Amino acid sequence: MNHSVLTALIVFCALFFASCTRQPAPEITLRYDENQSLEYHEVIDAYRQLASYYDKAKLTEMGPTDTGRPLHLFLLSGDGDFDPVSLKEKGRSIVLINNGIHAGEPAGIDGSIEYAVNLLENKDGMAGVLENTVIAIIPVYSIGGYLDQSRYYRMNQDGPEYKGARRNARNLDLNRDFMKQDSKNARSFAEIFHSLDPDVFIDTHTTNGMEHQAVMTLIASMHQKLPGPMAEFFKEEMQPELYRRMNEETDHGMIPYLQLIDRSHIRRGIAGFNDHPHYSSGYAALFNTLAFITETQFARPYPERVLATLDFIRFTVEYTARHTDRIRQMRKEASAQTKTRESFVLDWAPDMAQYDPIVFKGYETSQSTTPLTNRTVTNYHYDRSWSDTIAFYDYFTPLVTVRAPEAYIIPQAWEEVIDRMAQNGVRIDRLEKDTIVEAETTYVEDFEVSGTSNQGRHTISQLETRTELTNRQFYKGDAIIHTNQPANNYIVHALEPEAPASFLRWGFFTSALEDGEGWWIYGFEDYAWERLQEDEALRKAFEARKAENEAFRNDPRAQLEFILSQVREQEVERSWHLYPVGRLVSGK
Numbered sequence: 001m002n003h004s005v006l007t008a009l010i011v012f013c014a015l016f017f018a019s020c021t022r023q024p025a026p027e028i029t030l031r032y033d034e035n036q037s038l039e040y041h042e043v044i045d046a047y048r049q050l051a052s053y054y055d056k057a058k059l060t061e062m063g064p065t066d067t068g069r070p071l072h073l074f075l076l077s078g079d080g081d082f083d084p085v086s087l088k089e090k091g092r093s094i095v096l097i098n099n100g101i102h103a104g105e106p107a108g109i110d111g112s113i114e115y116a117v118n119l120l121e122n123k124d125g126m127a128g129v130l131e132n133t134v135i136a137i138i139p140v141y142s143i144g145g146y147l148d149q150s151r152y153y154r155m156n157q158d159g160p161e162y163k164g165a166r167r168n169a170r171n172l173d174l175n176r177d178f179m180k181q182d183s184k185n186a187r188s189f190a191e192i193f194h195s196l197d198p199d200v201f202i203d204t205h206t207t208n209g210m211e212h213q214a215v216m217t218l219i220a221s222m223h224q225k226l227p228g229p230m231a232e233f234f235k236e237e238m239q240p241e242l243y244r245r246m247n248e249e250t251d252h253g254m255i256p257y258l259q260l261i262d263r264s265h266i267r268r269g270i271a272g273f274n275d276h277p278h279y280s281s282g283y284a285a286l287f288n289t290l291a292f293i294t295e296t297q298f299a300r301p302y303p304e305r306v307l308a309t310l311d312f313i314r315f316t317v318e319y320t321a322r323h324t325d326r327i328r329q330m331r332k333e334a335s336a337q338t339k340t341r342e343s344f345v346l347d348w349a350p351d352m353a354q355y356d357p358i359v360f361k362g363y364e365t366s367q368s369t370t371p372l373t374n375r376t377v378t379n380y381h382y383d384r385s386w387s388d389t390i391a392f393y394d395y396f397t398p399l400v401t402v403r404a405p406e407a408y409i410i411p412q413a414w415e416e417v418i419d420r421m422a423q424n425g426v427r428i429d430r431l432e433k434d435t436i437v438e439a440e441t442t443y444v445e446d447f448e449v450s451g452t453s454n455q456g457r458h459t460i461s462q463l464e465t466r467t468e469l470t471n472r473q474f475y476k477g478d479a480i481i482h483t484n485q486p487a488n489n490y491i492v493h494a495l496e497p498e499a500p501a502s503f504l505r506w507g508f509f510t511s512a513l514e515d516g517e518g519w520w521i522y523g524f525e526d527y528a529w530e531r532l533q534e535d536e537a538l539r540k541a542f543e544a545r546k547a548e549n550e551a552f553r554n555d556p557r558a559q560l561e562f563i564l565s566q567v568r569e570q571e572v573e574r575s576w577h578l579y580p581v582g583r584l585v586s587g588k
C-alpha cells in the first residue's frame, strides 16, 4: 500500500468510521447493587473514561475545594460544543446536577454516572435530549466529606455500606454555605453556576426522616420566588409532570419532602419548604433557575435510591429538552424583569388557607419500648400499608418586602462582602473620589449574637433596625452596587439586613456592631451637663426617669449611660451600631 492510499484510508476512517480506529466503549462498573458506592478516584476515573471515549462528553477540572483537590465538571453536549456562551447562542438549555453535597447521601453520585453511561450509549433513544439540552454534572461536591468514609456515618440509612461525612474538609455543611461561601467548594461552585447559568438545577440528597412507601421525596424551590409566568409554569406544569412520571412510569413513587405540620400526625398534612438562599435550591432560585433538591428516603435500599435519583434526573432532563425554547424565553423575560424590579420579598410565611391534595402511601405503625433505655419508638408494619389523601401546604405570603434602592454603597473595608458579590456575577463600580454621600443609613437598635457558632460563624438574630437619611463620608474605591442587574435578587438578599440569609445575619458585619470608641465618665460628664442645659426634651426625659426610678436616681453611671444612649449616634459616635452598607435612593 503506497503512502497516499494509506493516508486516504486513515482520513476516511477518521471522518466516517470513527469507531474503526477506536477501542471498545469503556466498561464502567458500579457496585450499588452490592450496597457499595465507588471510591472517589473511581468516580472521577469513570467520567474520565467516558470523556476520553465519547466526543459528546468532556471532563474539566474547575476551581479548588477545601481539600485542595479541584471540583470536576462533566459536560454532555450533542455537538461536542462545550462553550457556555456559544451554547446559549445556539439556544441550548442547560441542566446542572450537583452530587454529594452531603457525602453520606451518594445516590446521585452513582445515579449520575449510570445516567451518563445510558445517555452516551443512547439506551432507549435517550440521547435525543442532547440535541437541544446540555447536561452538566458535578460528580462529587463535598470531596473532603466523600474521602472520609465510615460505616458508622448515617447509621439509620439503608446503605451504602460505607458512607462519606455530612460535612466537608473544613467541617462546614455545604448546603448552608451558598450565601456566605466560606468554603472554597462554594466559591468554585459559584464560578461554575454563573458560567453555565443553568436553566434547571438538581441537587441530590437522602432524607433522615420518617418511613413510607415512596422512594423519592422532592423539594422544589418555592415557586412564588420566581416571576409570575415562570412560577406558574414550574408549579402547574413542570412539577405535576415529574410527579406523574415518577409515580406512573416507575415503581419508585415520589411525594413532596415531608415537613410535617404536626410531627405525630402525617394526616394533618405537610408544609412546603421555604428554601432560603443559603440552601442550594434557594440560591439557584435567586437567579431564576428552576431548582430541585431530591431527597431519597433513607430507609429504602440503596439500589432503589440510586435508580430513583437516576429516573428523576432523566425525566427532568427530558422535560427540559421538550420545553427548551419556552424555558429559555421565560428566563430571558425573568432576567429583564429582575433588572428593572423595584420591590423584593425577603421572607415568606406559610399560607395555610391554600393547599394541594396529594396521595400519601404509608405503613401502619405501633409503639414499643427499647430494652436498652426504655425509649418509646415507632415500629413500621411493612405488611400493613395504607393510602390517604393529605394536604400539601405549598403556598406562601410575603412576610418581609423591601423596595430596592437605586444602588448600595459598601465601604471597601468590607472586602469579604465585596469579594463575594464579585464572585456571584455582580457588577461593581467604584467611587472615583472621596465624597460625602446622602444615603439611607440603617442603625441596628437591637440584636443578639449567637453564643455558639453556627457553621463557623456567630450569627445575628433578634434584629431591630431604624433607617435615616444621613450624609456620610465615603472614600475613593468604595464599592457601588447598582440595582439594575440580573443579579438583583442576590444583591438584595445579601445586603438587606432583614433578609434571612443576609451577610449581616451571617456575621460579616459583627465588628461594626461592637462598641468602637468606648467612653469615659469624667470626660463625658461635662459634656452631658452642657447638653442637658440645651436640650429641653432630653432634660425632661432624664428628670422623669430619675423621678420614677429610685435605682436610677442613685446610680450615677446609669444616669450617664442614659444620656449617652440618647445622644450617641448624633453627637458622640456617629458610627455607633451603624450598618456600614448605605442605600442610595433615586432622585436624591
Ligand SMILES: [Zn+2]
Pocket (backbone or CB within 6 Å): 102, 105, 205, 206
Ligand atoms: Zn442532604
